[in-house]
Amino acid sequence: MSEPESRSEAAAIAAAVRRVVEREVAGGRDELLVHAVAARARAGNVAPAGSAEPTPPARPGAPAALARREASGVREALADAAGGVGSGTGPAAASPAPFNLFGEPEPPAASAPAAVGEPSAARVPLAPVDPAARATIERDALPVLERIAATVRACTQCGLCETRTQAVPGVGSARSGIVFVGEAPGAEEDRRGEPFVGRAGELLTRIIQAMDDAGLIPGVPLSRETVYICNVLKCRPPDNRNPLPLEIETCSPYLREQLAILQPRIICCLGKFAAELLVGVKGTIAGMRGKVYRYQGAKLIVTYHPAACLRNPGYKRPVWEDMQMLAREYQN
Numbered sequence: 226m227s228e229p230e231s232r233s234e235a236a237a238i239a240a241a242v243r244r245v246v247e248r249e250v251a252g253g254r255d256e257l258l259v260h261a262v263a264a265r266a267r268a269g270n271v272a273p274a275g276s277a278e279p280t281p282p283a284r285p286g287a288p289a290a291l292a293r294r295e296a297s298g299v300r301e302a303l304a305d306a307a308g309g310v311g312s313g314t315g316p317a318a319a320s321p322a323p324f325n326l327f328g329e330p331e332p333p334a335a336s337a338p339a340a341v342g343e344p345s346a347a348r349v350p351l352a353p354v355d356p357a358a359r360a361t362i363e364r365d366a367l368p369v370l371e372r373i374a375a376t377v378r379a380c381t382q383c384g385l386c387e388t389r390t391q392a393v394p395g396v397g398s399a400r401s402g403i404v405f406v407g408e409a410p411g412a413e414e415d416r417r418g419e420p421f422v423g424r425a426g427e428l429l430t431r432i433i434q435a436m437d438d439a440g441l442i443p444g445v446p447l448s449r450e451t452v453y454i455c456n457v458l459k460c461r462p463p464d465n466r467n468p469l470p471l472e473i474e475t476c477s478p479y480l481r482e483q484l485a486i487l488q489p490r491i492i493c494c495l496g497k498f499a500a501e502l503l504v505g506v507k508g509t510i511a512g513m514r515g516k517v518y519r520y521q522g523a524k525l526i527v528t529y530h531p532a533a534c535l536r537n538p539g540y541k542r543p544v545w546e547d548m549q550m551l552a553r554e555y556q557n
């Protein structure tokens with residue numbers, strides 16, 4: 226092939242790659258894609274788009290071959306992002322439970338959400354669901370959780386210690402292996418020292434109860450006592466403002482300690498701040514939900530915060546679909 230032909234082919238392939246990336250960006254999967262391409266680049270296959278890493282020196286006739294390699298890397302990265310989590314995270318069989326959580330008429334069932342994985346976290350074994358194993362984890366976790374809670378209550382590592390009434394470490398147990406992670410305590414939580422006890426908390430409690438009533442996970446009782454509920458921040462930001470990055474950075478080690486000792490089978494991130502922290506990428510809830518990520522030995526899903534459901538009742542249906550997905554993924 227002549228050099229002009231080679232350059233022309235390289236340009237055509239590069240344009241095709243660009244179109245694929247643009248489609249993925251439009252679909253909210255850009256950061257997963259970049260992450261996956263970067264992972265492949267680290268494995269020595271291809272330089273990620275926008276990477277500062279040096280690319281191999283060009284050889285005569287190389288542009289077309291390089292563009293083919295990039296196209297191949299992007300295709301493989303897309304395949305990773307679309308299903309690379311490993312066992313139990315492929316598209317789940319839809320078996321919708323009756324939806325009467327909010328006393329509303331049953332709308333037509335949506336198609337089952339696609340399960341997409343975080344490519345780099347597929348290798349860690351999943352935490353157990355066996356009741357005996359969970360009972361052991363629960364027993365061993367209890368004193369550690371109490372120690373973490375005592376440390377949190379005395380914590381003065383960020384400015385929120387000056388405005389809180391009391392810190393809010395978390396509530397529940399490791400029994401089921403399900404953990405809900407929200408954003409930060411609100412006024413009622415700050416007053417009572419317990420997470421999710423205001424209006425949004427009441428809704429979360431009803432959601433958990435509805436999951437139990439619907440028998441979404443046969444043989445696993447679901448309640449505030451059998452799941453664990455906590456927040457990214459353990460102290461209330463004044464006027465319920467959003468958490469600041471430095472506050473999240475300072476406080477999140479407590480959450481990570483809690484998760485390490487709870488050994489959850491599945492984590493449900495309630496809202497953007499928990500999702501971005503634990504998934505490790507920025508995005509919208511609409512773009513992140515409907516997929517299954519991994520956090521250490523747990524699967525992780527993302528859904529709307531109950532407070533968002535109170536503001537926008539249209540979110541209740543997707544939240545219920547996410548709870549059904551949670552139940553399926555828990556059992557797979």
Ligand code: SF4
Pocket residue numbers: 377380381382383384385386392458459460472475476
């Ligand atoms: S928010 Fe977290 S880091 Fe800040 S004072 Fe409270 S417990 Fe400590």
